[in-house]
Amino acid sequence: MRVTRSRAAALAVAAIMLSGACGGGSSSDGGGGGKGANAFSVALTEPDHLTPGNTSSDYSITVLDALFETPVSIDAASGKPVMRAAESVNSTDQKVWTIKFKPGQKFSNGEPVTAQSFADSWNATAYGPNGWTNNYYFANIEGYDKLNPEKGDPSTDKMSGLKVVDDTTLEVTLTAPFSQFPITLAYIAFAPMPKAAFSDLKAFDQAPVGNGPFVLDGAWEHNKQIKLKRSASYAGERKAKADEVTLKIYASRDTAWTDLRAGRVDLMTTVPPASTAEAKRLLGDRFVQTPDGTMDYLGFPTFDKRFANADLRKAFSMAIDRQAIVDAVYDGAFKPMASLLAPLVPGYRENACGEACTYDPAKAKALFDQAGGFSGTLNLWFSNADPSYEQWMTAVANQLKQNLGISDIKFRKIPAADYLSTLRQRKEDGPYRNNWVMDYPSPQDYLEYMWGAGNRMGWENKEFDDLIKQANSAPSLDASLPLYQKAEDVALAEMPMIPLWNWQNQIGFTSRLTGVNVTPYSKNLYTISVKQG
Amino acid sequence: MRYAAQRLAQAIPVFFATTFLIYAMVFALPGDPILALAGDKPVPEQVLAVMRARYHLDEPLLVQYGRYMLGVFQGDLGETFTGQPVSELLQDRWAVTAQLALTAWVFELAVGVGLGVLAGLRRGGAADTAVLAGTTFVIAVPVFVVGYTAQIVLGLNLGLFPTAGTDEGWPGSYLLPGMVLGSFGLAYVARLTRTSLVENLRADYVRTATAKGLARRRVIGLHALRNSLIPVVTYLGVDFGNLMAGAVVTEGIFNLPGIGQQVFQSIQLQEGPVVVGVVTLLVMIFILANLAVDLLYGVLDPRIRRARA
Numbered sequence: 001m002r003v004t005r006s007r008a009a010a011l012a013v014a015a016i017m018l019s020g021a022c023g024g025g026s027s028s029d030g031g032g033g034g035k036g037a038n039a040f041s042v043a044l045t046e047p048d049h050l051t052p053g054n055t056s057s058d059y060s061i062t063v064l065d066a067l068f069e070t071p072v073s074i075d076a077a078s079g080k081p082v083m084r085a086a087e088s089v090n091s092t093d094q095k096v097w098t099i100k101f102k103p104g105q106k107f108s109n110g111e112p113v114t115a116q117s118f119a120d121s122w123n124a125t126a127y128g129p130n131g132w133t134n135n136y137y138f139a140n141i142e143g144y145d146k147l148n149p150e151k152g153d154p155s156t157d158k159m160s161g162l163k164v165v166d167d168t169t170l171e172v173t174l175t176a177p178f179s180q181f182p183i184t185l186a187y188i189a190f191a192p193m194p195k196a197a198f199s200d201l202k203a204f205d206q207a208p209v210g211n212g213p214f215v216l217d218g219a220w221e222h223n224k225q226i227k228l229k230r231s232a233s234y235a236g237e238r239k240a241k242a243d244e245v246t247l248k249i250y251a252s253r254d255t256a257w258t259d260l261r262a263g264r265v266d267l268m269t270t271v272p273p274a275s276t277a278e279a280k281r282l283l284g285d286r287f288v289q290t291p292d293g294t295m296d297y298l299g300f301p302t303f304d305k306r307f308a309n310a311d312l313r314k315a316f317s318m319a320i321d322r323q324a325i326v327d328a329v330y331d332g333a334f335k336p337m338a339s340l341l342a343p344l345v346p347g348y349r350e351n352a353c354g355e356a357c358t359y360d361p362a363k364a365k366a367l368f369d370q371a372g373g374f375s376g377t378l379n380l381w382f383s384n385a386d387p388s389y390e391q392w393m394t395a396v397a398n399q400l401k402q403n404l405g406i407s408d409i410k411f412r413k414i415p416a417a418d419y420l421s422t423l424r425q426r427k428e429d430g431p432y433r434n435n436w437v438m439d440y441p442s443p444q445d446y447l448e449y450m451w452g453a454g455n456r457m458g459w460e461n462k463e464f465d466d467l468i469k470q471a472n473s474a475p476s477l478d479a480s481l482p483l484y485q486k487a488e489d490v491a492l493a494e495m496p497m498i499p500l501w502n503w504q505n506q507i508g509f510t511s512r513l514t515g516v517n518v519t520p521y522s523k524n525l526y527t528i529s530v531k532q533g
Numbered sequence: 534m535r536y537a538a539q540r541l542a543q544a545i546p547v548f549f550a551t552t553f554l555i556y557a558m559v560f561a562l563p564g565d566p567i568l569a570l571a572g573d574k575p576v577p578e579q580v581l582a583v584m585r586a587r588y589h590l591d592e593p594l595l596v597q598y599g600r601y602m603l604g605v606f607q608g609d610l611g612e613t614f615t616g617q618p619v620s621e622l623l624q625d626r627w628a629v630t631a632q633l634a635l636t637a638w639v640f641e642l643a644v645g646v647g648l649g650v651l652a653g654l655r656r657g658g659a660a661d662t663a664v665l666a667g668t669t670f671v672i673a674v675p676v677f678v679v680g681y682t683a684q685i686v687l688g689l690n691l692g693l694f695p696t697a698g699t700d701e702g703w704p705g706s707y708l709l710p711g712m713v714l715g716s717f718g719l720a721y722v723a724r725l726t727r728t729s730l731v732e733n734l735r736a737d738y739v740r741t742a743t744a745k746g747l748a749r750r751r752v753i754g755l756h757a758l759r760n761s762l763i764p765v766v767t768y769l770g771v772d773f774g775n776l777m778a779g780a781v782v783t784e785g786i787f788n789l790p791g792i793g794q795q796v797f798q799s800i801q802l803q804e805g806p807v808v809v810g811v812v813t814l815l816v817m818i819f820i821l822a823n824l825a826v827d828l829l830y831g832v833l834d835p836r837i838r839r840a841r842a
Contacts, residue, residue, distance in 0.1 A: 048615045131583035148579045202616060222617065222625065223790035224699065248698065251798070255697045255788045262689050262696040416801075421565045 038530050039244035040266040040513055042523070043256035046223050046249045050208045051201070052191035053125030054132040056439075061188050062269070063247060066228055066525045067210035068191035069236060071099060071118070072182055076519035079346045079441040080477070081182045084236070085113065085192070085211065087168075089185060094177035094473055099170045099185075106233045107194040108215040115170040117192035117211075119162045123147070124198070125189055127157050134189035137439075142173045177473030179480040180442040186521065187440050213240040213526040223249050228525075241515060241529035257508075266513055269523055271506035273388070276331045279508050287508045289333065292520055293342045293438025294503040295446070296334075298396070298431050302496050303458030306374065307431075313495040314356045315368035316431065319403035321359045325395045326501050329388050333506065337499040340446060340488050344520055347443045347481040353492050357499060361403040368404045379430035381412045383419035389433055392500075396431075423456050434497060441521075443484035444472065451491045459496035544820045548813065555812045556598045559805040566590070566614070566803035588614070601806055611806035613799075619810050622795065627814070630791035632703045633783065634776040636711025641718040642769060648719075649726020649765075650758065656731055664727065668720035676779070680713045680786040697788040710787040714780060718772045725768055729761035736760075763833055770826030774819035 047060035052068055055061065071086035083089075087100040105113035124130060126138035128148040138144050142161030147154045161173040174181065184190070192211060197204040206220055213234050217227040226247040230240040248265050250256040253272045259265045261282065271279050271287070279287040298316070300307040307313065322336035338357035341348045355363075368374075380397060382389045390413060397409045412430070414422055422428060434456065439445050448468050451459065464487050471483035491497075507518045515527045567584045585591045589600055604611055610619035652664035671679070687709060688696035694709035695701050704711075733739060734757050742752045780793035792811055799807035 128579040129583055131580050131587060133580075135580045150579075205616060222622065223794070249790075250697075250788050251790070251794050252785055252788065255786060258684060258689055258696050259698070259788075262692075264696060264698070264700075415562075418565070421568050424568070 037532075038242050039246065040242060040528060040530055041246040041248050041264075042525065043253075043260065043265045043268040043270075044226070044247040044249050046251075047226075049133075049205050050220065051132070051205045052188045052193070052208075053121060053134045054130075054205070055188070056133050062523050062525075063226060063228075064188050064191065064208070064210070065522050066212055066214040066245070067208055067216070068188065068212045069105075069210070069238070070188060070191050071101070071185040074183070074186045074441055074521040076521060079344055081186055084186075086185070089182045091181070094179050094181070094475065095174050097172045097174070097181055098165075099172065101168045101170070102236075103168050104235065105211055106235070107192075107209055107211050108231050108233055109194060109196060109209045110233065111194045111196065112167075113192055113194075113211045114167045115164045116167075117194060118170055118190070119158075119164050120195070120198065121191060121193035122162060122189075123158050124193065124201075126159055128154055130201075134187075137184065137187060137189045140174050140176065140178055142175055144175075176469075179472055179474045179477055180440075180444045182477070183440045183442045212236075213238045214245065217244065223251070225249055238526045240526040242525075245525055245528075260508055260510065263510055263512075265510075267507070267509040267516065267528070269505060269507050269518055271508045273330055273333055273506065276333055276506060279506065283508050286511065287506070288516075288518070290505045290507065290518060290520060291335075291342070291344045292503040292505045293344060293441060295337065295340075295342055295436050296500045296503070297340075297434040297436070297450075298498040298500055299434040299457050300431055300496055300498075301426065301428050301457065303426060304429055306376070309371045310494045311367050311371035312374065313498070315364045315371060315404060316400065317353075317356050317495060317498040318358065318360050318364035318367065320396055320399055320498070320500070322357075322501055323359070325392050328395060329391045330501075333504050334501040335504065337502050340451075340491060340497075340499050341443055342438060342441075342446075342502050345438070345441045345443055345446070346477075347484050349485065349488075352485070352488055353499065356492065356495060364403055365405070374404070374406055377408045377410055378406050379410050379412045379428075381414065381419075381422070381428045381430060381432035383414050383416045383433070385416035385419070393433065426456075426458065438520075443481065443488065444468070447484060447487055447491065448472075450497065451487075455496075457496040459494065461490060461494060464490045541820075541824070544817070547816060547820065551816045552602070552809050552813050553598060555809045556601065556805055557594060559800070559803060559808050560594050560597065562800075562803050597805070601809065610810045613804055613807055614802060619807050622807070623792070623810055623814065626790055626792050626795050629699060629789050630777055630780050630784070630793060632707050633711055633714060633780055633789060633791060634773065636704060636707045637715030637718070637776050638769070638773055640712055640715040641722050641772070645719040645722025646726050646762070646765065648723040650730060652723065653727040653730030653734070653761075654753070656727075661727070664723055668723050671716050671720040676713065676717060676782050677786065679716055680710075680783055683709055683713050684786060697786075699789060706787075706789075710783050710789060713786075714776060714783040717779075718768075718776065721768060721772075722765055725765050726761060729764055730757060733757040733761045759833055763830065766829050766833065767826055770822045770829070771819075773822045774815065777815055777818050 044062060045059040047055065047063055048057050049055040049060060050063060052064055055064070069085045071084060072081040072089065073084045074080070075082045085101055085105060087102045089097060089099050091097040099115070101113070101115055101118070107113055122138055125132050125134050126141070126144050126147050128135065135148070138159065141159050143159035144161070146156050147159060163171040163173070165171055193204070194209050196209060207216055213231055213236065214228040215231045217229040220226050226249070228245045228247065230243055250259070253270055256265060256268055257272055257275050260268050300313050302308055326332060326334045326336055335343070338351050338353040339349055340352070378400070380393050382393050390411070393411060397411070400406050401409060412428070423432065434450070436446060436450060451464060452468060453465060467483055467487035467490065471480045471487065474480035474483055505518065505520070507516070509516050512530050513528055514531055515529050517524045517527045567581055567590060589597050601611060608620070610623070612618050613622060648664050652661040655661050684696055688694045695706055699706045739752060739757050742756050777792065780791055781797055782793070783789070784791045784793040785797065792814070796808060796811050799811070
């Protein structure tokens, strides 16, 4: 049979070309995680970095939260700080803070965790030339500006505001009184780093060594998985229940959701909103929604004369039916907001906004006409990062058209990579989508960063700035809250930015797991164990 | 082999033209990749400047491209925004895509030619009609529909295949995505084989062979099919390159960390060096696949080989 021979030859040639090109395609797979007796798996997106100072992405923090322990953490019920690696955080003037660390803590490589470990990590993060994402978290520590000069290289790599008093005491001097400082210490950027990290920061980023309840088990297999196992040296309160956790990396949430249904991954902390109904039906009480700190707003370019009138901005707010949009676009999963703060933030008031955030087309129209109305084209700005943005913007446009009679509305959909630079350069000439992901649960994290000096809207208000300053230097956390609320009232009265809705996290898990306790502040992987039998 | 060398030499200008074009296109994308990395958070100018300098984004296009090419010739493909060397990344991902494409390709070849022969021999019969209808359907339905359906039905509901990931290794994890990826090409291969075979069966030389008293098996196998496979091989050769590139959708659905997924992510992040690295590899594959096709012509039809000698 000559024919078969030449066909075989054809295949052989192709096979040779291939094997020459790909150089052996077989990769050894360790088998799916989460199959062992006390091991489970979690769906994750590929982290960008695993250095605490160099990432602000949720997926990276999921890993780092298991590997590291920050000085304090946030109590999910009250939103207030509780001590973790620190024993106490105190100040008499809100400017000079003394942090006492618990003695006897160790990194997983055996090195003791000292005040110096924290100072080293913070200095590295604040050091401009490192180019780390969380750099700005340290901007209010004295000496930060020397590490980040306007021009040229910094003359020092240590902040003068950090003083290591002894092995367990760190004294931090801020540039101005800041009552919220203890809360900020819960953020991952404030985790310590061992001495070994600094000889090769790049290697550390691939294989971080922390002081938390878990340690890495093998190398970070990019785009595939990260395996963790219980830390043998950890002596804190978050002792891990499970022996092993495999963080399986997915490029698409939909695929992860399919895998959860097939029982190939045990926990998913971001069930796609489109699958909400299905998840409720399939998982029952293994589908949980928790509040999130993330908010969506509609901002105004107040530097543009056409949007300079506060009544006009309020009329927009009253013409938008938030509940209808949330129901239509997010299947009711998100929460309509009448406050600038997310509900989980201490100091949140459910109806801080009052009438101005209540849907009332008649009053909206009256206020709109009284403010002189709007002529010309109304451009609505948003990025193409998520298809739901266009959906809700379309709903907003329809409501503005219907309720205020603005007929000429156009969408300005910007590529995601270009959106923020567009806003930064103030190129927008109409209302735009503004999103805020909470760093730490303090009204200051919302108000000062978004309405404070140099804000995107170009809004200026001295009373607001003064109130923030007073709140920042208030003698205690509790004393600061009423002052932040007053500042919020000022911002709401002027309405340079309309609150829209608050995001919710959607969590789903398989029946193998017990003790799932995902909060807005931590995935708490250490509390999870696998059901026996 | 002079012919082969000549073809390879042609690849050099193609290499430079393609890489420069891709580099320029990524460079021309709107937006600031470094600022986009930071998300909604404020980033001090100093940090932005450090990052821009690290990736040479503050320099003109030609300088960036020159730097990149210099690096390439020293074996350095640059690094991603997260600090991973591109060469390492491509090595990992390359294996995944090659396994996927090879699975799809073998599927196309074996099942496609098989169905084509079946349909061609029973022209007008039930099998022929079934193949025609089936392939029309496959060509008409977008890959992602086929992919998600196969994943839900065959993977999740029937549990015949893993739903996603590479846990099971090759072939387990690659069978279902390979079939999805190969389904489009399979339809083409089947139809090409069928049409070509039908034509050849009517040709004079087949009639002569039959008249000489050769067994039908030999007539079809040795004479008709051999000639019929020339257009099929052309298609399969070009298609191997297509498969590599077309893996974007399939890899996304089945969560295979291959080249396709990487290209998609890198374009979103505007990571020029990664995109150029991947595309350069794809160009090389196209060139090699076409070369393989040309060489195969000679095997299938000696006239082509002799014409060149």
